[in-house]
Amino acid sequence: MVVEKSKAMPMAIKKTNVETMKKAQRKKKLAPYLFVLPNLLIFLIFIIIPALMGLVYSFTSYNGVSDMKFTGLENYIRLFNNAEFWKIMLNTLIYAALVVPLVFAISLGIAMLMIKEMKARGLFRAIIFWPTMISFIIVGLSWKWIFGDSFGVITYLLEAGGLPPIKWLSDPVIAKITIVIATVWARVGFFMVIFIAGLQSIPASYYEAAQIDGANRSQLFWKITLPLLKPTSLLVFMLLIVESVKAYPLIFSLTGGGPAKETTLIVQYIFEFGFTKSEVGYASAMSVILFLLIGIFTLIQFKWAEGGKID
């Protein structure tokens, strides 16, 4: 940190102060715009404009190369009649409906254990946080290595324990469970950290007062912990919904979306049409529907958290 000494002569101090303050005021007005500009520009160019373009594409037959032709609602009508699309949408919803509450409950539970006074707390936190730092591609790979039919160590352990083998990756129902388990394993640490931060911000005096009034443990949790965690919970819910859309790499490397598209989620499907099949217009219509779904869930969350403010 460099702090320059004022070079002004003592006599001139008063006058320069007034002038510099005026100048500072003017600069202060302009400053926030300049500070926010780089971020805002990137934002507009790479998020807002593409989002709007996607909306436009969804009403066209654009294939990524040639001129786009306006086709009205054709893509949407085609989508509504596409059974495969709805199956994959359902896969995505089932996946999110399992991942969101599971990760929420488990990471909150672990966070509540972790804020207790104990030895080796840092080590425990680091171990649970560690999977969070591993890329989804590698998480998928690791789980494939562990759950694989012919070389997976879990398969061996089951066999050694006299249990029937489980088709972790090739049974339509079990494969769905496997991708959920892998996701929970990979994400719990991240949300644990957020919950720890939230829990630590609840004043201890609240608990003490309630305990004096004779509240038991479950009352403490439902009447104090959970309500006061609302802002944190809202953030966690929002992030989790987004995360469950982003699971494509994990599934790509774990099951490849199979068997028979049973673990294919919507992002993989959009990618398939948008890039592999060059049906950009059609893929964009899928994106719009996905976006609307995310929006609806977010609104429900906000309604639920009314009173839990963001700032």
Place this chain on the structure above:
Amino acid sequence: MTQKAGFFTYLALILLALIFIAPVLWIFISSVKGPIDLYSWPPKFLPDSLSFENFTAAFSKGNFGLYFINSAIVAVSATILTLLINTMAGYALSKFRFKGDTLILFLFLSTLMIPIEVIMTPIFTVISKLGLYNNLLGLIIPPAATPMGVFLIRQYLLTVPDDLLEAARMDGAGEWRIFWTIIVPIAKPVIAVLTIFSFMWRWDDFIWPLIVISDPSKYTIQLALANFIGEFRVDWGSLLAMSVVTMIPILIVFLIFQKQFVKGMATSGMKE
């Protein structure tokens, strides 16, 4: 609530720790097995002798060194850019009142809910039009404006007293200097949080490179791994070794910023 941990808490945590660490350990152990130990049935939990064959193979045959360098260039420069522009934006949105500030904040927060995966086809058009296709810059610049980053920094800076900044202005400090000499040092813990996240996001990213890069000489590690998986006969030895090496830089970044990270997470915007 500072309770002391009892026996059952320890028991639960030890069990959890085992569940969480076992898969990673298994990858690490498997990566130093020779081909015979690697595919033996029943699986050998510990190899008879250490073999680093997998690692040398990944670097010599797999061109892994190049992908590693590409990933490093992208992750490091994208993180620096992210830190700079997100801290600037977070500062503006927490410490200034200006026309349009709520609108801009709303824009940032609403896009927290648009994962880029949703808009990947139009993003591809924008990337190509700007000449960023098959260009590492295309992996560095666009993802630098993260709504999450702006949000974290803003929440953290809201707790900084305005008087501090006013005092500096009275002393004639310019806005840019206030930013560097007051805001950045104060925000160190939350910047550490963002450093770890940003590095993780970029280092681990798959979808964005998949969209932007097609030239194998510009592959990042994650793309290379995915390509390996896609091959007909999976070379598990190299794959496991690459996975292990890929985890190391993140571990290093985490260890460097860990102390600040814990402090930052405890104070960044999770409060009422």
